[in-house]
Amino acid sequence: MTSLQNDCFIRALLRQPTERTPVWMMRQAGRYLPEYRRVREQAGSFMNLCTNPELACEVTLQPLERYRLDAAILFSDILTIPDAMGLGLHFVEAEGPRFSHPIRTEADVHTLIVPEPEASLRYVTDAVRLIQRELQGKVPLIGFSGSPWTLATYMVEGGSSKDFRKVKTMLYDRPDLLHELLGKLSDAVAAYLNAQIAAGVNAVMLFDTWGGSLTTGQYQEFSLRYAQRILDQLHVNQPTGIIPSILFTKGGGLWLESMAETGYNALGLDWQTPIGDARRRVGNHVALQGNLDPVALYASPATIRDEVHRILTDFGHGTGHVFNLGHGVHPDIQPEHVGAMIEAVHEFSPRFHA
Amino acid sequence: MTSLQNDCFIRALLRQPTERTPVWMMRQAGRYLPEYRRVREQAGSFMNLCTNPELACEVTLQPLERYRLDAAILFSDILTIPDAMGLGLHFVEAEGPRFSHPIRTEADVHTLIVPEPEASLRYVTDAVRLIQRELQGKVPLIGFSGSPWTLATYMVEGGSSKDFRKVKTMLYDRPDLLHELLGKLSDAVAAYLNAQIAAGVNAVMLFDTWGGSLTTGQYQEFSLRYAQRILDQLHVNQPTGIIPSILFTKGGGLWLESMAETGYNALGLDWQTPIGDARRRVGNHVALQGNLDPVALYASPATIRDEVHRILTDFGHGTGHVFNLGHGVHPDIQPEHVGAMIEAVHEFSPRFHA
Numbered sequence: 001m002t003s004l005q006n007d008c009f010i011r012a013l014l015r016q017p018t019e020r021t022p023v024w025m026m027r028q029a030g031r032y033l034p035e036y037r038r039v040r041e042q043a044g045s046f047m048n049l050c051t052n053p054e055l056a057c058e059v060t061l062q063p064l065e066r067y068r069l070d071a072a073i074l075f076s077d078i079l080t081i082p083d084a085m086g087l088g089l090h091f092v093e094a095e096g097p098r099f100s101h102p103i104r105t106e107a108d109v110h111t112l113i114v115p116e117p118e119a120s121l122r123y124v125t126d127a128v129r130l131i132q133r134e135l136q137g138k139v140p141l142i143g144f145s146g147s148p149w150t151l152a153t154y155m156v157e158g159g160s161s162k163d164f165r166k167v168k169t170m171l172y173d174r175p176d177l178l179h180e181l182l183g184k185l186s187d188a189v190a191a192y193l194n195a196q197i198a199a200g201v202n203a204v205m206l207f208d209t210w211g212g213s214l215t216t217g218q219y220q221e222f223s224l225r226y227a228q229r230i231l232d233q234l235h236v237n238q239p240t241g242i243i244p245s246i247l248f249t250k251g252g253g254l255w256l257e258s259m260a261e262t263g264y265n266a267l268g269l270d271w272q273t274p275i276g277d278a279r280r281r282v283g284n285h286v287a288l289q290g291n292l293d294p295v296a297l298y299a300s301p302a303t304i305r306d307e308v309h310r311i312l313t314d315f316g317h318g319t320g321h322v323f324n325l326g327h328g329v330h331p332d333i334q335p336e337h338v339g340a341m342i343e344a345v346h347e348f349s350p351r352f353h354a
Numbered sequence: 355m356t357s358l359q360n361d362c363f364i365r366a367l368l369r370q371p372t373e374r375t376p377v378w379m380m381r382q383a384g385r386y387l388p389e390y391r392r393v394r395e396q397a398g399s400f401m402n403l404c405t406n407p408e409l410a411c412e413v414t415l416q417p418l419e420r421y422r423l424d425a426a427i428l429f430s431d432i433l434t435i436p437d438a439m440g441l442g443l444h445f446v447e448a449e450g451p452r453f454s455h456p457i458r459t460e461a462d463v464h465t466l467i468v469p470e471p472e473a474s475l476r477y478v479t480d481a482v483r484l485i486q487r488e489l490q491g492k493v494p495l496i497g498f499s500g501s502p503w504t505l506a507t508y509m510v511e512g513g514s515s516k517d518f519r520k521v522k523t524m525l526y527d528r529p530d531l532l533h534e535l536l537g538k539l540s541d542a543v544a545a546y547l548n549a550q551i552a553a554g555v556n557a558v559m560l561f562d563t564w565g566g567s568l569t570t571g572q573y574q575e576f577s578l579r580y581a582q583r584i585l586d587q588l589h590v591n592q593p594t595g596i597i598p599s600i601l602f603t604k605g606g607g608l609w610l611e612s613m614a615e616t617g618y619n620a621l622g623l624d625w626q627t628p629i630g631d632a633r634r635r636v637g638n639h640v641a642l643q644g645n646l647d648p649v650a651l652y653a654s655p656a657t658i659r660d661e662v663h664r665i666l667t668d669f670g671h672g673t674g675h676v677f678n679l680g681h682g683v684h685p686d687i688q689p690e691h692v693g694a695m696i697e698a699v700h701e702f703s704p705r706f707h708a
Contacts, residue, residue: 172653215628272608274569293522295522295523299526300526330519
């Protein structure tokens with residue numbers, strides 16, 4: 001494996017000294033880039049793009065051509081695992097993901113099989129290998145998965161949901177069945193992330209997009225417990241060094257302490273939580289990633305620079321901060337505004353590492 | 355004014371001793387009730403229902419016929435003020451509220467006029483007077499308004515929004531203009547709530563449904579500051595006694611301390627925040643209202659009873675708790691499930707007040 005020319009991101013996750021604050025952006029390979037939209041059109045469908053390693057590699061690398069980013073993130077979807085479990089993932093225009101065979105009955109849960117990643121998810125590990133060949137160690141590559149709870153919401157609801165009524169009714173009335181589902185998903189996610197690690201990713205991130213819909217208590221029992229179970233199975237000690245792990249729960253600001261106890265190297269923060277408060281609460285255990293409001297990128301470049309400065313100042317001096325948005329970039333953001341954010345991190349952050 | 359036969363709700367808000375925990379439910383007068391749907395059909399449109407005092411009175415009282423509730427809440431919409439400001443409120447089937455004339459320019463903000471409630475919102479105060487005549491002091495009547503920030507989101511976006519990009523772009527790029535808008539809305543809300551108080555409501559609640567979309571700092575500057583400005587103008591000292599006030603910010607769990615400092619008598623909690631933690635944090639300043647997950651009402655009556663018991667136990671002994679959902683009841687909940695919740699509060703809560 002090629003050693004990294006820029007390991008600023010990895011060092012920040014491990015809270016080792018860096019010269020500046022590393023920066024990348026959730027959904028940095030995405031629709032806001034015209035060059036992405038061209039490849040997406042060429043692919044015909046979103047799933048074709050995800051399952052074609054050459055095209056997935058191409059769009060993964062696109063933002064690195066434009067911006068001074070400190071990490072690449074594998075282009076894929078969070079719902080590849082349920083698709084590999086046979087639920088039939090497809091995308092409905094303007095409505096988002098749908099499953100042809102959602103989880104409806106007890107038997108649906110019992111008969112679910114944990115997929116073998118190098119068989120049914122080979123297109124993902126092929127993409128990882130191809131991206132790493134192309135990247136040539138320029139920056140680290142991040143692998144990722146949806147969290148078991150977040151995957152379960154889509155699998156039981158059959159797609160996106162505003163209130164998660166089906167999966168939460170299962171939680172309230174059949175917690176045993178939900179635990180069975182989440183257990184299988186945890187093993188599937190661990191195997192999937194381990195396959196990505198074996199194929200060469202340099203860090204992994206778990207996206208718990210819908211953890212914030214739970215009550216305190218439910219979050220620990222039905223989401224965090226399984227994030228822990230995954231981490232316990234991850235092959236983080238590699239010959240090339242430690243593979244750092246990031247746990248992101250949107251809406252999880254109340255729960256940073258229990259999240260930090262899991263052993264993930266870093267926590268992703270949404271935009272609600274002040275990063276300075278988060279550092280005071282858990283910064284002696286974990287690095288922090290975030291947390292510019294994605295909607296701030298609609299504002300003027302001058303305002304964006306002010307917001308970047310405010311967040312860097314709020315985190316303060318020293319290592320342990322990876323600059324990012326608090327959620328994925330919106331598809332209609334102007335690429336120049338993303339550039340303003342990234343350049344501001346490069347310009348302002350060195351003084352916080354002097 | 356008739357004195358109250360049941361003032362358990364008022365006493366709990368003022369943290370005075372009660373024999374049991376009072377209970378009411380956000381959107382208790384609503385679509386989940388077949389008798390509501392009949393009146394709604396008769397009215398022709400949602401706005402017709404809101405603006406007809408006799409029909410608004412009828413649906414306000416309906417849930418009291420079915421359930422042992424400790425408060426009635428005026429049936430109205432949170433967007434009556436912007437409608438009275440001339441924005442042209444209407445409802446699009448399956449999409450929610452829309453404004454024909456949203457706030458788009460600086461001139462739109464400058465020319466907005468604070469409405470005189472007894473003129474353009476007379477239908478609301480007429481409804482209050484009629485409801486109080488019909489209620490005959492059986493239980494208190496709650497008046498309410500949307501918060502300035504929440505009203506501003508609808509007025510600038512032109513309706514509902516997932517990400518509030520227009521109003522937040524104003525926040526980032528033109529904070530001066532947003533402050534002007536929020537200042538006018540605060541004065542309008544204060545006048546509106548004072549008119550409801552003059553017409554006879556026994557308590558008031560401010561609904562900050564979208565405060566949780568803000569960052570910490572933004573919340574204090576663009577939402578809470580105006581909640582404070584409203585409270586400072588409210589005529590809470592009445593010959594009949596104090597009119598207690600409740601502040602509800604959905605997604606505001608991180609901010610309970612600053613919310614409690616405003617002087618509102620009670621804070622509404624969504625379902626994410628554990629009510630026991632909230633009590634430890636701010637229970638020496640304010641009463642707490644909440645906080646069953648509205649989706650828990652899809653579960654079986656036995657599960658609902660368990661959840662009610664869990665929340666009562668989490669709050670613990672003594673006064674200062676008003677049982678409620680963490681957000682409005684969903685339109686397709688079975689009325690029997692609501693009954694199970696309310697009866698469980700009656701059954702379990704006296705032991706916490708012994």
